Amino acid sequence: MRDISKYQGIIPAFYACYAEDGTVSVDHTQAWAEYLVKKGVKGVYVGGSSGECIYQRVEERKKQLEALMEVAKGKMTVIAHVACNNTEDSCELAAHAQKHGVDAVASIPPIYFHLPEHSIAQYWNDISSAAPDTDFIIYNIPQLAGTALTMPLFHEMLKNPRVAGVKNSSMPIQDIQMFKMYGGNDFAVFNGPDEQLVGGLAIGADGAIGGTYGVMPELYLKIFELCKKGEYEKACPIQYDADKIIYEMCSCKGNMYAAIKEIIKRREGIELGGVRKPLSGLFEEDMVHVERCVKMIDEAISKYC
Ligand SMILES: CC(=O)N[C@H](C=O)[C@@H](O)[C@H](O)[C@H](O)CO
Ligand SMILES: CC(=O)C(=O)O
Numbered sequence: 001m002r003d004i005s006k007y008q009g010i011i012p013a014f015y016a017c018y019a020e021d022g023t024v025s026v027d028h029t030q031a032w033a034e035y036l037v038k039k040g041v042k043g044v045y046v047g048g049s050s051g052e053c054i055y056q057r058v059e060e061r062k063k064q065l066e067a068l069m070e071v072a073k074g075k076m077t078v079i080a081h082v083a084c085n086n087t088e089d090s091c092e093l094a095a096h097a098q099k100h101g102v103d104a105v106a107s108i109p110p111i112y113f114h115l116p117e118h119s120i121a122q123y124w125n126d127i128s129s130a131a132p133d134t135d136f137i138i139y140n141i142p143q144l145a146g147t148a149l150t151m152p153l154f155h156e157m158l159k160n161p162r163v164a165g166v167k168n169s170s171m172p173i174q175d176i177q178m179f180k181m182y183g184g185n186d187f188a189v190f191n192g193p194d195e196q197l198v199g200g201l202a203i204g205a206d207g208a209i210g211g212t213y214g215v216m217p218e219l220y221l222k223i224f225e226l227c228k229k230g231e232y233e234k235a236c237p238i239q240y241d242a243d244k245i246i247y248e249m250c251s252c253k254g255n256m257y258a259a260i261k262e263i264i265k266r267r268e269g270i271e272l273g274g275v276r277k278p279l280s281g282l283f284e285e286d287m288v289h290v291e292r293c294v295k296m297i298d299e300a301i302s303k304y305c
């Protein structure tokens with residue numbers, strides 16, 4: 001039996017942390033990691049969508065992970081997303097992540113070409129073989145990757161004993177139930193869409209990985225605590241407020257992560273830099289949304305936490 005307790009909790013997706021000149025910042029990465037440790041989150045998911053992985057070079061992703069591990073090791077679960085869309089670079093990052101002691105490596109399927117399932121399985125198993133002593137987590141995000149984790153592909157992947165979980169970001173929460181049912185009790189399924197965390201937990205998710213957890217961790221930690229006690233009716237109003245905040249962040253013309261980093265700077269005084277092109281930074285007209293979000297987050301935290 002695999003012990004999945006290290007995956008049972010709120011796991012913010014770690015934001016890319018840039019210096020003023022746009023390079024990956026060790027200082028900002030470590031300040032952000034320390035903040036999340038203090039907030040009491042279960043772990044972090046580094047180098048995923050929120051980490052702007054597809055806009056970073058292999059060396060930059062290594063630098064960010066190394067900086068993070070100096071702070072996080074032994075204090076938080078670390079899941080490193082290592083996919084680069086080509087097998088060789090992904091394997092290099094997987095081996096690097098294992099060397100630095102992560103708890104798991106994770107990967108989206110290869111994007112752009114719609115490859116047959118045997119090629120996707122080969123891609124994932126190659127990456128997993130490059131980190132042979134480390135758990136492997138499948139990242140299912142069909143709306144962005146263009147390929148879904150089907151049941152036949154899932155069953156094929158379960159033949160690899162290192163496959164320890166699925167981060168499920170597809171919209172039907174039913175998918176969480178199916179992966180959990182066939183994966184078993186010692187297999188970790190993570191809720192992806194933050195907007196339906198309560199639903200994902202109710203149907204059986206063990207933990208949750210999310211792009212908006214970092215900007216308001218208190219709210220999601222509270223939702224998780226209540227849901228684990230079965231107090232769903234108390235968790236729902238917090239979910240509804242969190243969703244309102246997400247919709248407000250997404251009303252910006254600039255990218256959501258640019259809004260998130262600005263909100264964090266205003267609320268917590270922590271600088272994470274901007275976002276990398278082709279993602280857009282914030283526009284003047286976005287500031288009204290940012291201000292609204294700051295206020296809504298402050299109010300929700302004082303109301304529920
Ligand atoms: C499509 C996407 O990026 N999904 C993320 C991961 O599952 C979520 O955590 C979102 O960032 C979040 O639900 C906000 O829409
Ligand atoms: C948003 C998210 O979960 C990611 O960074 O992949």
